[in-house]
Amino acid sequence: MxxxxxxxxxxxxxxxxxxxxxxxxxxxxxxxxxxxxxxxxxxxxxxxxxxxxxxxxxxxxxxxxxxxxxxxxxxxxxxxxxxxxxxxxxxxxxxxxxxxxxxxxxxxxxxxxxxxxxxxxxxxxxxxxxxxxxxxxxxxxxxxxxxxxxxxxxxxxxxxxxxxxxxxxxxxxxxxLPVATDDEIQRHLDKALTLARLGYLQSAENYLLRLFYQQSLPEGRIYDLIAWLYDELGDDSAAREWRANKMARLGIDGSKGVA
CATH class of the missing domain: 2.60.120.330 (B-lactam Antibiotic, Isopenicillin N Synthase; Chain)
Structure with a gap:
């Protein structure tokens, strides 16, 4: 085969x-x-x-x-x-x-x-x-x-x-996988934010998405982090898009809110 x-x-x-x-x-x-x-x-x-x-x-x-x-x-x-x-x-x-x-x-x-x-x-x-x-x-x-x-x-x-x-x-x-602490999550967010502010938005997104394979995080937290990243950048449209991505990829019913 x-x-x-x-x-x-x-x-x-x-x-x-x-x-x-x-x-x-x-x-x-x-x-x-x-x-x-x-x-x-x-x-x-x-x-x-x-x-x-x-x-x-x-x-x-x-x-x-x-x-x-x-x-x-x-x-x-x-x-x-x-x-x-x-x-x-x-x-x-x-x-x-x-x-x-x-x-x-x-x-x-x-x-x-x-x-x-x-x-x-x-x-x-x-x-x-x-x-x-x-x-x-x-x-x-x-x-x-x-x-x-x-x-x-x-x-x-x-x-x-x-x-x-x-x-x-x-x-x-x-x-x-090791459980991510609050301090570790904040360090990851700070690094992603630095990348994003330098203009490397895709790299910042991928950096956060790859955390799923490195550390144990609550279900969907990766998508919350990316939405937060865009909140910090003042990009409301991108933040909404990533919150919608979370709901679509995890099969979350919109009437139930975001888990």
Whole structure:
């Protein structure tokens, strides 16, 4: 499966969808979806069909058939070096149907990790990793090489329950992020404000966004910090935009206010 992912035909152009959720460098191709086109990658509830790309990947096709799951969407995902998927929550726009996401790492490295709940997890090859994407999470690949995962979105059924009945997590794969103190947060804010006042607004935003992968912070605090940054700069429009970004990326209902 790794060989098939690394030798995707040249005419298949990887798609950088969900640009608002990433720094750039994260792209996907579909293997099962509602249209059969590999470049149709915006997931939705459906009864999927095989894409033309999956038909050229016999080992991956056989693996998916062997699992016996009720698939919703299946993709190849590539995360390039120095790339980030920012803190977010998935499935918010989909119907209230129980589903899970399975990650099958095909090629990775020690600097490619997933962060959720104040913990950093290294998803090692040789295992199927189950994720509940309704929990806030993010991913990064700091040093490279490219990280390739098979992403399987599937509906809950008896077969999935059977596969996950003996699930386990090795403590060696999990690192607790240090809890950020008020003094540390203020130092980070001061540094970001200095960058912004020098005209490096994008760098200031990215500096704060990357704190999610370095320290344990309350859910959504990163977005609050960026909004505060623009409050300090007197840019009310940008501050409102980042407060809206928080609500959109974390799936917060506007009628409930900001958490």
């Amino acid at each position: 790794r060989h098939e992912a690394l030798t995707v035909p040249a005419e298949r152009h990887w798609v950088a969808e969900y640009s608002q959720y990433q720094s750039g460098g994260w792209s996907t191709l579909s293997l099962m979806n509602n249209s059969g086109s590999p470049t149709d990658v915006r997931i939705a509830d459906c009864v999927p069909v095989e894409t033309t790309l999956l038909r050229q990947m016999p080992t991956t096709r056989k693996f998916l058939a062997s699992l016996g799951l009720r698939y919703m969407w299946v993709r190849l995902a590539r995360l390039s070096p120095n790339s980030f998927l920012w803190e977010h929550r998935d499935y918010d726009e989909l119907d209230e149907v129980e589903r899970r996401r399975l990650h099958v790492p095909l090629m990775t490295n020690s600097s490619a990790t997933l962060v959720t709940g104040g913990k950093r997890v290294c998803l090692r090859p040789g295992h199927i990793w189950q994720l509940a994407p309704t929990h806030v999470h993010g991913a990064c690949n700091l040093l490279g090489p490219d990280r390739y995962h098979l992403l399987i979105d599937c509906y809950s059924n008896d077969r999935l329950s059977e596969l996950t009945a003996s699930r386990w997590l090795d403590d060696a794969d999990v690192v607790d």
